[in-house]
Amino acid sequence: MTARIIDGNALSARVRGEIAERATALTARGVQPCLAVILVGENPASAVYVRNKVSACEKAGIRSLRLDYPADVSPEVVMARLAELNADPSVHGILVQLPLPKQFDEAAVLEAISVTKDVDGFHAENVGRLSQNQEAFLPCTPHGVMKMFEAEGVDLAGVEAVVIGRSNIVGKPMAMLLTNAGATVTVCHSKTRDLNFHTRRADILVAAIGKPRFVTGDMVKPGATVIDVGINRLPDGKLCGDVDFESAKTVAGLITPVPGGVGPMTITMLLENTVISADRAARAAGK
Numbered sequence: 533m534t535a536r537i538i539d540g541n542a543l544s545a546r547v548r549g550e551i552a553e554r555a556t557a558l559t560a561r562g563v564q565p566c567l568a569v570i571l572v573g574e575n576p577a578s579a580v581y582v583r584n585k586v587s588a589c590e591k592a593g594i595r596s597l598r599l600d601y602p603a604d605v606s607p608e609v610v611m612a613r614l615a616e617l618n619a620d621p622s623v624h625g626i627l628v629q630l631p632l633p634k635q636f637d638e639a640a641v642l643e644a645i646s647v648t649k650d651v652d653g654f655h656a657e658n659v660g661r662l663s664q665n666q667e668a669f670l671p672c673t674p675h676g677v678m679k680m681f682e683a684e685g686v687d688l689a690g691v692e693a694v695v696i697g698r699s700n701i702v703g704k705p706m707a708m709l710l711t712n713a714g715a716t717v718t719v720c721h722s723k724t725r726d727l728n729f730h731t732r733r734a735d736i737l738v739a740a741i742g743k744p745r746f747v748t749g750d751m752v753k754p755g756a757t758v759i760d761v762g763i764n765r766l767p768d769g770k771l772c773g774d775v776d777f778e779s780a781k782t783v784a785g786l787i788t789p790v791p792g793g794v795g796p797m798t799i800t801m802l803l804e805n806t807v808i809s810a811d812r813a814a815r816a817a818g819k
């Protein structure tokens with residue numbers, strides 16, 4: 533058996549087309565959606581992601597402001613800039629690229645972003661709202677995964693879902709969204725005893741670990757849906773996921789590739805959140 537592959541690029545292109553139409557309509561109403569992206573330091577991977585986000589904005593008719601700071605910038609400078617962006621009515625979304633250099637208190641920076649412009653969905657208030665199944669900006673990566681389930685007709689009610697990883701940006705919100713959708717969710721991490729016992733029971737297996745090709749075919753239940761969130765750069769410069777695609781695809785029923793899987797969907801959901809925020813701002817301004 534070989535798994536059907538979920539094409540994140542194709543789904544992204546479709547959704548981004550709809551987002552571009554909404555952005556055009558908002559611009560015609562006098563409110564062009566605008567995303568501000570803050571990058572601190574010269575981490576080459578972060579620089580690539582930020583470039584991708586800015587170019588995706590342009591293509592969708594969303595204005596972007598790119599704000600770059602040296603790695604040794606004082607946190608007060610960034611905090612002051614955040615306050616300005618919060619107060620600027622022409623800015624609808626604010627993203628601070630993570631990770632930040634060690635002089636920063638990441639949680640404090642995320643709290644300093646206005647809840648209404650928190651298009652990453654990382655602010656404690658948005659996290660709290662998500663945990664209560666209330667309307668909120670949803671974190672882009674797990675939201676993108678949910679869009680993939682929807683597009684592929686994956687039924688979530690009552691299924692056994694296993695998430696490997698418990699980070700604030702991927703694992704935990706992924707588990708929350710799956711729980712809200714009616715799955716029975718197990719969250720695994722580095723302290724989990726007998727990881728394979730859990731993964732082999734999973735109808736849906738989400739890998740968000742940060743270890744190249746960690747999940748192998750023998751860990752997958754036959755016919756399962758396998759979602760690979762991992763982005764790892766190998767010494768030869770190639771990208772690979774947290775799943776060993778070659779062995780997993782012979783066991784799984786449905787699987788995402790890396791690249792071309794979850795990554796593009798993350799950016800798509802960021803664009804969508806920015807357009808939603810701009811639409812709210814336009815309505816509030818009576819436009």
Ligand SMILES: NC(=O)C1=CN([C@@H]2O[C@H](COP(=O)(O)OP(=O)(O)OC[C@H]3O[C@@H](n4cnc5c(N)ncnc54)[C@H](OP(=O)(O)O)[C@@H]3O)[C@@H](O)[C@H]2O)C=CC1
Binds near residue numbers: 720743764794
């Ligand atoms: N496609 C996309 O859009 C995105 C991709 N990513 C990628 O996803 C991956 C995960 O990112 P992120 O969540 O930020 O990473 P973190 O490093 O914050 O979290 C990794 C998680 O994996 C767990 N883990 C580590 N080793 C093992 C192990 N041997 N067995 C079981 N669990 C383990 C950790 O456990 P513990 O908590 O105990 O340490 C932790 O919970 C990375 O490759 C990252 O680059 C991230 C964001 C977006």
Ligand SMILES: Nc1nc(=O)c2c([nH]1)NC[C@@H]1CN(c3ccc(C(=O)N[C@@H](CCC(=O)O)C(=O)O)cc3)C=[N+]21
Binds near residue numbers: 581798
């Ligand atoms: N505040 C914040 N928000 C984030 O959303 C955020 C972050 N910080 N820090 C880092 C992670 C990582 N992340 C990715 C987004 C897109 C791709 C992506 O588009 N990947 C392409 C490949 C890109 C390439 O070729 O390098 C793909 O998988 O096909 C990957 C990774 C967002 N993150």
